Amino acid sequence: MTRDSRAAARASLRDRWSPDSIPDQSGRLAVVTGANSGIGYVTARELVRRGAHVVLACRNRERGQDAVERLRAEVPDARVELRLLDLADLKSVRGFAEGWSHDRLDLLVNNAGIAMVPFSRTADGFESQFGVNHLGTFALTGLLMPHLLAAPDPRVVTVSSEGQRFARFDMANLNAEHRYRAVFAYVQSKRANLYFAMELQRRADAAGLRLRSMAVAPGLTRSHVLTGGANSTRGRAYGILTRLLLRLAFRPTPEGAKTSLYASTVPDLPGGSYVVPDGPFQLRGEPALRSREHAIQDLVTARQLWVLSEQLTSVRYLPAEPPV
Numbered sequence: 001m002t003r004d005s006r007a008a009a010r011a012s013l014r015d016r017w018s019p020d021s022i023p024d025q026s027g028r029l030a031v032v033t034g035a036n037s038g039i040g041y042v043t044a045r046e047l048v049r050r051g052a053h054v055v056l057a058c059r060n061r062e063r064g065q066d067a068v069e070r071l072r073a074e075v076p077d078a079r080v081e082l083r084l085l086d087l088a089d090l091k092s093v094r095g096f097a098e099g100w101s102h103d104r105l106d107l108l109v110n111n112a113g114i115a116m117v118p119f120s121r122t123a124d125g126f127e128s129q130f131g132v133n134h135l136g137t138f139a140l141t142g143l144l145m146p147h148l149l150a151a152p153d154p155r156v157v158t159v160s161s162e163g164q165r166f167a168r169f170d171m172a173n174l175n176a177e178h179r180y181r182a183v184f185a186y187v188q189s190k191r192a193n194l195y196f197a198m199e200l201q202r203r204a205d206a207a208g209l210r211l212r213s214m215a216v217a218p219g220l221t222r223s224h225v226l227t228g229g230a231n232s233t234r235g236r237a238y239g240i241l242t243r244l245l246l247r248l249a250f251r252p253t254p255e256g257a258k259t260s261l262y263a264s265t266v267p268d269l270p271g272g273s274y275v276v277p278d279g280p281f282q283l284r285g286e287p288a289l290r291s292r293e294h295a296i297q298d299l300v301t302a303r304q305l306w307v308l309s310e311q312l313t314s315v316r317y318l319p320a321e322p323p324v
Contacts, residue, residue, distance in 0.1 A: 031054075098143075127174075
């Protein structure tokens with residue numbers, strides 16, 4: 001594809017797609033993790049608005065119930081339910097999957113995550129950003145796989161970050177074995193999300209499964225990820241400065257949700273797609289497909305991470321290994 005044709009394709013995409021372009025989602029059953037606020041809430045709302053039945057998978061019951069009530073106020077005929085899920089605790093992840101009571105799952109949006117938090121460990125002893133952002137997501141997807149494969153056109157969308165491009169992925173320090181730097185651990189966990197999404201597609205293809213796995217980057221987006229959770233303990237000065245930065249440099253949450261919604265709903269989007277904002281440095285802009293990412297081409301590291309993730313979570317996927 002020439003430079004002119006790529007530019008034309010991007011312009012066409014901007015002209016023809018917005019959340020209003022989402023086709024009818026009636027009959028579709030979706031899970032959105034971290035759906036009580038931010039990008040997750042907007043993603044759930046727009047899916048519900050177009051007829052999907054959406055399960056809000058949230059860590060906190062009170063905040064989750066508040067999100068359900070807000071959603072029903074915005075979309076009176078919403079088909080929505082709340083189920084508790086804490087990605088920082090593999091027991092909770094297993095409980096969520098074991099308690100699944102529907103006959104299938106059409107769409108899983110792996111949205112929940114934490115960002116640049118002070119050092120801590122999950123309930124299972126993992127560095128929190130690696131444990132929540134990657135291992136919790138890996139385990140949840142694997143445990144829900146039988147329900148996904150019971151759907152006629154299953155899809156998994158995993159939210160990575162434009163920051164993954166700056167990660168120096170260190171297999172020997174994924175779990176803060178040697179040292180911890182919050183920003184480094186965050187972008188590394190987001191690189192792991194992209195490795196996971198691409199490797200999941202390769203394994204699905206190798207097994208002849210109809211599953212489609214996509215990854216997205218939202219761009220600079222206002223959300224509670226930098227101010228909520230563990231970041232809320234950083235003090236008053238941090239909170240004031242971060243909120244000011246979010247207001248001045250980050251775009252509104254509905255803009256950041258566009259890539260998740262695009263990956264979740266565009267009918268002919270191929271598995272293995274990476275959807276990012278098309279602006280400079282993937283920080284803002286309209287949804288576009290990007291294939292020139294190191295993590296997409298790096299099959300060796302992706303497979304090593306997959307094997308390690310199975311060992312750490314005790315969650316096994318099939319097939320065990322795609323052909324070379």
